[in-house]
Every structure is written in structure tokens, then in C-alpha cells.
Amino acid sequence: MTLFLEEVTLTYADGAGRLTALDSVGLDVPAGTMAAVIGPSGSGKSSLLAVAATLVTPDRGRVVVDGVETGALSRAEKAELRRQRLGIVFQQPNLLASLTALEQLELMAHVDGRGGRRGRRGAQARERARE
Ligand SMILES: Nc1ncnc2c1ncn2[C@@H]1O[C@H](COP(=O)(O)OP(=O)(O)O)[C@@H](O)[C@H]1O
Ligand SMILES: [Mg+2]
Known part of the structure; x- marks a missing residue:
């Protein structure tokens, strides 16, 4: 699978203003390669992963997963893309305790x-x- 981000900007509401968590970020992860995002707490790692996983829509920029332009997808289509192509391991496990x-x-x-x-x-x- 491939992951491609271009000029991705994400801001959050911060009092009267906006806090810029991602400022025109680019990322290119070709098929068969591995990438690690490292940085201090608050530097935007979780924001980047949320955007790359199509869980959060950025203010600006392109997120392309396996050649699919995710900006053009509906919520339902993004959910389908996640189910079929993405595996996400959250910091909080989000597992169902009653299942194996x-x-x-x-x-x-x-x-x-x-x-x-x-x-x-x-x-x-x-x-x-x-x-
Ligand atoms: N839901 C949110 N609302 C407002 N600000 C947020 C939210 N999530 C993260 N932030 C802010 O965005 C910046 C990046 O946070 P985050 O992506 O969680 O960084 P990291 O995962 O590297 O610790 C931080 O300044 C954080 O306080
Ligand atoms: Mg984090």
C-alpha cells in the first residue's frame, strides 16, 4: 500500500484563534517501505496519523491512500477505505473485551x-x- 500527503494543514479551534497542528506537511511512503514519525509531545504526530488515516479532514491539502484521493470521498466511502485498506493501532486499544x-x-x-x-x-x- 502507498500513502501520500501533500501540503496538509490542520488547525484546531483555540480560544478566539486557531492553533496550527500541521503546517503544509508532505509525506510519501511508497509500497513496501516503512516510515516512523517521531517528535516531542505536542508536535503533531497524532494529528498527522489521524489525517493520514482519514479520521480527520484537514483544512487544506491532499491525502492519497493507495492511489485514492480521499478528499473526494464521502464519510461512508472513507469508512469503507479504512475497513478494507488501513490497519490502525491506537494508543488506547479500543478493543472489545468480550471478544478474543x-x-x-x-x-x-x-x-x-x-x-x-x-x-x-x-x-x-x-x-x-x-x-
Ligand atoms: N482536539 C484538539 N483540539 C485542540 N487542540 C488540539 C487537539 N488535538 C491536538 N491539539 C493540539 O495540537 C498540537 C499537536 O497535538 P498532537 O497531534 O496530539 O501531537 P503529538 O501526538 O505529537 O503529541 C498540540 O498543540 C495539541 O495541544
Ligand atoms: Mg500523540
């Missing part, structure tokens, strides 16, 4: 409409989770 690790992964196929408790679709969902 395997079941948490299997659940994503159901959310995406590719599940099915029995039969071929259910078996495929389990196989993908195991992988």
Missing part, C-alpha cells in the same frame, strides 16, 4: 458486509482473520 483476538479481526468482515456466521463467507472471514 481472532474474533476482533473476524468482526471487521461482518462490519464490512463480508461476514456470515456459517457457510463460505463466514469461512473466508475466519481464514482472513487467522492470516
